[in-house]
Amino acid sequence: MTVTTRAQRRREEQKTGPFWWAGQIVSWLALFTVLCLLAVMVVIPHLGGGTAYTVLTGSMRPDYPPGQLIVVKPVPVEDIQVGDVLTYQLESGKPGVVTHRVASVNSSLSGEQQFVLRGDANNTDDAPIVAEQVRGKLWYSLPWLGYLNSALSASQRTWLAWLAIGGLLAYSLVMFAGAWRDHRGKKTS
Numbered sequence: 001m002t003v004t005t006r007a008q009r010r011r012e013e014q015k016t017g018p019f020w021w022a023g024q025i026v027s028w029l030a031l032f033t034v035l036c037l038l039a040v041m042v043v044i045p046h047l048g049g050g051t052a053y054t055v056l057t058g059s060m061r062p063d064y065p066p067g068q069l070i071v072v073k074p075v076p077v078e079d080i081q082v083g084d085v086l087t088y089q090l091e092s093g094k095p096g097v098v099t100h101r102v103a104s105v106n107s108s109l110s111g112e113q114q115f116v117l118r119g120d121a122n123n124t125d126d127a128p129i130v131a132e133q134v135r136g137k138l139w140y141s142l143p144w145l146g147y148l149n150s151a152l153s154a155s156q157r158t159w160l161a162w163l164a165i166g167g168l169l170a171y172s173l174v175m176f177a178g179a180w181r182d183h184r185g186k187k188t189s
Contacts, residue, residue, distance in 0.1 A: 041149055042160075069145035
């Protein structure tokens with residue numbers, strides 16, 4: 001027969017009391033939220049060959065307002081159709097990009113395919129672009145995460161991902177050690 005002291009019972013009650021459960025729920029929700037953010041902002045785009053961008057202007061309102069995170073993925077030029085949302089370079093080979101909707105697909109006099117795009121909230125078309133300027137077609141978008149994307153540099157997002165992975169490993173080791181300690185303590189009593 002095992003004899004438990006009041007202190008042991010109190011410790012056991014504290015491990016399963018309402019504050020303990022509330023702490024567990026909050027910590028798991030926080031962990032789940034961070035992992036989901038990392039997944040949609042870093043991991044999924046990287047694995048899928050996409051690139052995350054932040055909408056900075058209101059030219060694509062109401063569907064893609066400022067602060068929206070958009071992830072674009074390269075597609076074959078032949079698959080681009082009127083109505084698709086593309087991200088393209090303003091000038092070929094330069095980093096500045098714009099995300100607008102395809103208004104028409106044309107051919108130049110030399111037979112090269114050209115795309116005319118327009119922001120959903122704009123009244124005029126953009127200048128025609130060529131295939132080399134297209135960075136990708138909209139894959140998915142998420143509201144407000146663009147602000148977070150803009151606040152963090154690529155290296156900071158990478159460090160955050162590694163920090164989350166390390167945190168998960170440390171948390172699992174602590175949980176394993178606690179379970180082992182509890183199991184060992186029950187055997188000796």
